[in-house]
Amino acid sequence: MVKICCIGAGYVGGPTMAVIALKCPAIEVVVVDISFARINAWNSDQLPIYEPGLDDVVKQCRGRNLFFSTEVEKHVQEAEIIFVSVNTPTKTRGLGAGKAADLTYWESAARMIADVAKSDKIVVEKSTVPVKTAEAIEKILTHNSKGINYQILSNPEFLAEGTAIQDLFNPDRVLIGGRETPEGKKAVQALKKVYAQWVPEDRILTTNLWSAELSKLAANAFLAQRISSVNAISALCEATGANIAEVAYSVGKDSRIGPKFLNASVGFGGSCFQKDILNLVYICECNGLPEVANYWKQVIKINDYQKNRFVNRVVSSMFNTVSGKKIAVLGFAFKKDTGDTRETPAIDVCKGLLGDKAAISIYDPQVSEDQIQRDLAMNKFDWDHPIHLQPLSPTTVKQVAVTWDAYEATKGAHGVCILTEWDEFKELNYQKIYDNMQKPAFLFDGRNVVDPEKLRAIGFVVYAIGKPLDPWLKDLPAVA
Ligand SMILES: NC(=O)C1=CN([C@@H]2O[C@H](COP(=O)(O)OP(=O)(O)OC[C@H]3O[C@@H](n4cnc5c(N)ncnc54)[C@H](O)[C@@H]3O)[C@@H](O)[C@H]2O)C=CC1
Ligand SMILES: O=C(O)[C@H]1O[C@H](OP(=O)(O)OP(=O)(O)OC[C@H]2O[C@@H](n3ccc(=O)[nH]c3=O)[C@H](O)[C@@H]2O)[C@H](O)[C@@H](O)[C@@H]1O
Missing domain, CATH: 3.40.50.720 (NAD(P)-binding Rossmann-like Domain)
Structure with a gap:
């Protein structure tokens, strides 16, 4: 069974992974977060976010092939595909304060992946990030890679709140950016296969990494x-x-x-x-x-x-x-x-x-x-x-x-x-x-x-x- 782990159980991580679990019963999806309160809520009848249709989707797959956990390292270690959907706030201090994206949470997630991984991983940028972030993430992951092969993909999310489930069921497009190397192309295909379970092929766009990152900001x-x-x-x-x-x-x-x-x-x-x-x-x-x-x-x-x-x-x-x-x-x-x-x-x-x-x-x-x-x-x-x-x-x-x-x-x-x-x-x-x-x-x-x-x-x-x-x-x- 393919294993997916998503770091960040927020407005994007939660609904997106719930829909992947619903549409891909053969994939095990674990959503992890550092917030105990959030994970407890995802495991309860009172979900941490209000989103029409979400309760239904979660009820259908939670405990089957959808799990919410605070055991971040364990699930990262076991997964083949890791989505990172953590906060990317505006910086409030220092260089670029009031404008630039603060990648603290992204960086700490990437360092944690590098620390605990024991097998090859596809790391997917789900958060909205500045163009060229994948290059920085790649450096963090490969700096001390212990021979592990990482492929970074950019797969920005276009859902809007209030219609998230509808948007995920029937997206205008799914965008996947990757390296134009044979390994990069293979990783793109692996992620494309997941979405192809329910999204028509002509709506799954594949581009280079920088186009995918920039398209999200531009949209x-x-x-x-x-x-x-x-x-x-x-x-x-x-x-x-x-x-x-x-x-x-x-x-x-x-x-x-x-x-x-x-x-x-x-x-x-x-x-x-x-x-x-x-x-x-x-x-x-x-x-x-x-x-x-x-x-x-x-x-x-x-x-x-x-x-x-x-x-x-x-x-x-x-x-x-x-x-x-x-x-x-x-x-x-x-x-x-x-x-x-x-x-x-x-x-x-x-x-x-x-x-x-x-x-x-x-x-x-x-x-x-x-x-x-x-x-x-x-x-x-x-x-x-x-x-x-x-x-x-x-x-x-x-x-x-x-x-x-x-x-x-x-x-x-x-x-x-x-x-x-x-x-x-x-x-x-x-x-x-x-x-x-x-x-x-x-x-x-x-x-x-x-x-x-x-x-x-x-x-x-x-x-x-x-x-x-x-x-x-x-x-x-x-x-x-
Ligand atoms: N809210 C939305 O409708 C959309 C958001 N996005 C992007 O997705 C990203 C996430 O947004 P939201 O889901 O709204 O944020 P959120 O704040 O709801 O969720 C982020 C979660 O990540 C967790 N987190 C932070 N650092 C972590 C770490 N190192 N390890 C584990 N968990 C960690 C936080 O505890 C939080 O629960 C942002 O980059 C945002 O720009 C993209 C499309 C739509
Ligand atoms: O990156 C994101 O977070 C998301 O941002 C928006 O989604 P969202 O912010 O959830 O909601 P929108 O429907 O876009 O509304 C944003 C704001 O614009 C306002 N709005 C929207 C439409 C309009 O015609 N007029 C207007 O004032 C809304 O009331 C709301 O305050 C985009 O629509 C999503 O595609 C994108 O994924």
């Missing part, structure tokens, strides 16, 4: 760029009376542009877009390409601008101060159908409102109070380090309350901010919410989930990203 940069592009246009819509929904629809109808990823929002979040673009920017700078670096940097700048613009709209609409006012925040996750809050725009919006001394009441169907308090207390980029290295009981932010009900969160509030596009927010009884709020009652829709006209008919003052402005806001100065 995320292109996706994020679309959001910043539509968000930039949303600001112009508000200034001119155009409607971003109509503009995005008309633009997306061009088959060369396409309709996806054109939803204007309060800004993109998630663990990767910002991190990967910063990483790309750093790589461009290191390669003497400042113009290219600045081009991509602008995608991040517009995203920050969009989040600031939203906070400024809230504060300026409410008589230029939210001090002591209750603001309800509906949605804290970075997108719907996930409990993940990494780099969620809600963090920046809440911090902005707290900076103006608002009292915030937050409701999200999948995010716990503990997580929200951690997020609001944590320094930038600190979240992307293994959980056991993060402070256990962070200081709680006193002006923040977390509720488990949207009606409770909005009761007595002066304003409501919708920051995640959860489906249930479309179905709320907004008349009831309005009746229980302070007047004038403000609603700021950062995800365009409500119909502004219907809410205005109830009596709300409504701001919706990129939509024609409420008469209330029209006379206020443009904000940026």
Whole structure:
């Protein structure tokens, strides 16, 4: 039986390996992690991440050919193929701080593999890494190889959270990069054989190592760029009376542009877009390409601008101060159908409102109070380090309350901010919410989930990203 080991039982390692185990019953898959809490959760009925369809897949194969363990070295030693899916945070100190990828966790995984291996291994980069990382990993592995043959492959992951299982079952493409030597080609074929169990052959792309590594960074940069592009246009819509929904629809109808990823929002979040673009920017700078670096940097700048613009709209609409006012925040996750809050725009919006001394009441169907308090207390980029290295009981932010009900969160509030596009927010009884709020009652829709006209008919003052402005806001100065 072929044995696969995956180092890192996170959002990528867990679901990816569960799907490999499901689709390849003849392969034994062990997912290992240094976090006992994470592995315990993977072995329980309460999985450590919320992902539609994941419970089902895990239930079908856990204990059969899918295992979760903290015995990292044992399983690394036994495996023929080792996926490495550990964190690759943005560096917070030293050379490249605030931009470059911190490869500490990757390096320690590679050194551990070199220390314990007793047979030939295929080592697969599953984490998103800078171009040329494979070269560094190769050096670590072969420096003291004891005659062991290592082949490094780049097999970046393209799943999106909230649709991970669907994406893994039916990927647009699987990308495998390897060395162009006979041994390299053999390793590529071995990994291709795994995916070919369920992915049509024409969707399995094989390239050289550097193309595979760079394609992942480029794909995320292109996706994020679309959001910043539509968000930039949303600001112009508000200034001119155009409607971003109509503009995005008309633009997306061009088959060369396409309709996806054109939803204007309060800004993109998630663990990767910002991190990967910063990483790309750093790589461009290191390669003497400042113009290219600045081009991509602008995608991040517009995203920050969009989040600031939203906070400024809230504060300026409410008589230029939210001090002591209750603001309800509906949605804290970075997108719907996930409990993940990494780099969620809600963090920046809440911090902005707290900076103006608002009292915030937050409701999200999948995010716990503990997580929200951690997020609001944590320094930038600190979240992307293994959980056991993060402070256990962070200081709680006193002006923040977390509720488990949207009606409770909005009761007595002066304003409501919708920051995640959860489906249930479309179905709320907004008349009831309005009746229980302070007047004038403000609603700021950062995800365009409500119909502004219907809410205005109830009596709300409504701001919706990129939509024609409420008469209330029209006379206020443009904000940026
Ligand atoms: N979250 C996502 O949707 C996607 C993430 N990626 C990339 O995949 C990589 C992992 O991301 P996530 O799964 O979201 O991170 P994560 O933080 O959920 O999981 C990483 C896991 O690795 C473990 N770990 C760290 N160092 C270790 C070591 N030396 N030995 C054993 N375990 C170790 C941590 O304890 C943690 O559980 C990143 O490079 C990310 O950019 C790529 C595509 C999608
Ligand atoms: O490398 C990664 O981590 C992954 O990053 C993204 O996946 P993810 O961050 O999980 O979620 P997305 O659906 O891409 O959404 C990212 C952010 O953009 C926002 N978004 C998305 C689309 C849109 O039209 N408008 C918009 O504001 C979302 O609300 C969310 O905050 C990519 O879509 C995946 O292909 C990639 O594998």
